[in-house]
Amino acid sequence: MFGYTFYWSMVWDKLPELVEGARTTLTLTVLSMIIGTLVALALTLLRRQGKGPGYTLATTWVEVARNTPALFQVYMIYFGLGALGLHFSSYLAMLLALSFNNAGYLAEIFRGGLQAIPKQQHTAARSLGLSSFAAYTHVVFPQLFRVVYFPYVNQLNWALLNSSLGMIIGLRELTGATQAAQSESFRTFEFFLVAAAMYYVMSKLIEGGARFTFWRVFKG
Known part of the structure; x- marks a missing residue:
């Protein structure tokens, strides 16, 4: 097509590096969602105080995380805090930035989910002798996660794609590994086409796994 000759052999030679980059992408995504979820729950409860x-x-x-570009947040943590004497590795900086972003979005998702749960649920749990913390963890939050399950999965996919910003601070996640590999051969189309396919597969696996989990946990 248009006289372009594909050289896939160069991609296959670098495939182990791309797979390692994909592994870094997945671990970064999962860790940032775990941290983001814990922080978001705390933010949600604090916002309920009014x-x-x-x-x-x-x-x-929440306002900063949701109304500034994720790229800006990465820069502020990696370069901005570095100017103040707080230096982080590329991986840790990206983990902090992604967790910060996830927490802001998840806090708003959880806030909307809590509005769908009658306040009497918490009051009834308290009347049975549970502490406020126990009432949330044993009564309110289990119902909350069912309500926000699919928006939560959407944020998980968003975190997966946002992890590609790690490339700009030298992180060898999937996009960074792809950029490094293609810079040696200049076969940009082949390398990034394979990387795009890998992102697509990871995203669809998350989506399919989420639907299966929802069916087993909430419908089974």
Whole structure:
């Protein structure tokens, strides 16, 4: 097509590096979602207070995370904090930036989910002698995760794709590994076509796994 000659052998030679980059992408995505979920739950509870320092902190976090580019957040953590003497490796900086971003979006998802759960659920649990923390963890949050399950999966996929920003700070996740591999051969189309296919497969596996898990856990 258009006189272009494909050289796939160069891609196959570098395939182990791309697979290792994909592994880094997946671990980064999973870890950032775990951290983001824990932080988001705390932010959600703080925002429910309606006032006070905790509410202000949580609201500021959500507003900044949701209304600034993820690229800006990566730069601020890797370069901005570095200028202040806080230096992080590429992997840790990307993990912090992705977790920060996830927490902001998930906090808003959880806030909407909590609005769908009657407040009487928490009140009833408290009347049975549970502490406020136990009422949330044993009564409210299990219902919450069912309500927000698919928006949560969408954020997981979004985190997977956002991890590609690690390339700009030298991280060898899938995009970074692809960029490094193609820079040696200049076969940009072949390398990035394979990388795109790998992202597509990972995304579809997450989507399929999520649907199967939902059916087994909530419908079984």
